[in-house]
Amino acid sequence: MKFTLEPLGDNSIIIELGDDISREIQQKVKKVSSFFEECSLDWIIETVPGFTTVAVFYDPLKIETTTLPYETVCEELTRLLEGLSVDQDGEPRIVEIPVCYGGEFGPDLEEVAEHNGIIPEEVIDIHSNGEYIVYMIGFAPGFPYIGGMSEKIAAPRRKNPRLKIPAGSVGIAGKQTGVYPIETPGGWQLIGRTPRKLFLPDGDTPSLLQAGDQIKFVPISQEEFLKMKEDEK
């Protein structure tokens, strides 16, 4: 596996695995981050995947060394990374995200349609038939950076950002689509809402989605939305 190592700070290192956004690099990122999460080395505090990188936060006090901990960490990471094979197998986990499109949950659906010269039903059709990959989680707890949206439904951000976007909102900003796990301000065009919780602070893993997951948006009616919302409680 090809990689470079560079310090992020005096207790963190960034492993760089490529320089563009692609499925192949995403799989390497996932492989490397889960490897270091699972290898239970006591000096590793945590890993944070990016689009093409994995940051390793470490505790310099837990490293036995006669030189600087950083040097030993680089040697150790290099040794472990060189032993990792780049197998491309491993089917991604598929997570279904039910979405109630339009209406009060998707106040910008028509604008997105108009912007692209299509009707709202086509936006729903294209959005719910895409193949999506979660590249990384960031920005907010459980917030997925999703790749794979069709440019046929791309739309610029709103000129006046909303002060409050409800949790579960599904939006479009430029060529990206995303789901808001918690209420935040933001300028995304909102096309629908999911009843599923993306941020689960009391769960074993606090995020419904993880880097590498495949997402399927499934259209649901308002009644189904309300029923699922009830079940989520």
Place this chain on the structure above:
Amino acid sequence: MITIAKPGLLTSVQDLGRYGYQKFGVITSGVMDPVAHRVANLLVGNDEKEATLELTLLGPDMEFSEDTLISICGGNLSPTIDGKSVKLWRSVWVKAGSRLRFGGCKTGCRAYLAVAGGFEVPEVMNSKSTYIRAGIGGFNGKALQNEDELEIGTPSELSANISKILADQIEDKKFAEMQWTISSEFTVSSASKPDVRVMKGRQYDWFTTDSQMKLFTEPFEVTSQSDRMGYRLKGPELSLEEEQEMLSEAVSFGTIQVPSEGNPIVLLADRQTTGGYPKIGQIATVDLSIMAQLKPGDTVQFVEVSHKVAQQLYLDREKKIHQLKQGISLKIRK
């Protein structure tokens, strides 16, 4: 128990942060000034990781319903107990029924109040830190409000011994302070333009040579758009040699990133887990406390340090804190 009579500007329960969940987008939160927090805990016989109250600029008023061993470290927000001023960086024994108040901010920006036994709030994802935006951790996931009642945990044996020494000196006063304090190397500097050591960031080479030079030669001012998430600085404009696409990746406590308008942002305790702006620098861990104690209007001088030296400084500092810890328990045992 402690009852909040006035919440102050921003008072919240924080510990050393919530680690292990950044890959899920969960920010670390935690104290802004880790040194003041750790020392405050050590002075009351707590584990240094125990939660403290972080007070900002305008501190709260609070009442103690039981005899309590406390210490206040960090910025000087003019603490008084029943009208008498209380010294910082010391163990202080407070009688039940006393009222602790804070006045104006004399030095620094944030103070840490530790109580022996710590604050009894539930841990969320292994941390007591308040994550205000997500409404989790700390006391009900929020900054403290009027009439909040904070329960105190069971003090350690060391805490009990410190309390005993002070209780013997209290006579009819409302509180008693320890005779000794800690070395000034841990306390908050009152320098008007402190030096803060900075390593080159991962995208340092992307910036013009002029910007690279100015980062380390010109002062930067902390603007009013500064909070626990980050400080927006004002100074010479920092610009890229050429526009480059930056893919979001992890950031760290003290990362200095530069959005396209050219004013740097220093990422602090409530920073997002990842960032998409070029990183021109990274503050050395040992100097994070200096940065966190600056308030809007203050200026800072960045000084270049190599990554290796920064790590060595970190190891040296940790050794000193370890010695301080041992020193305190030796002093109490005597």
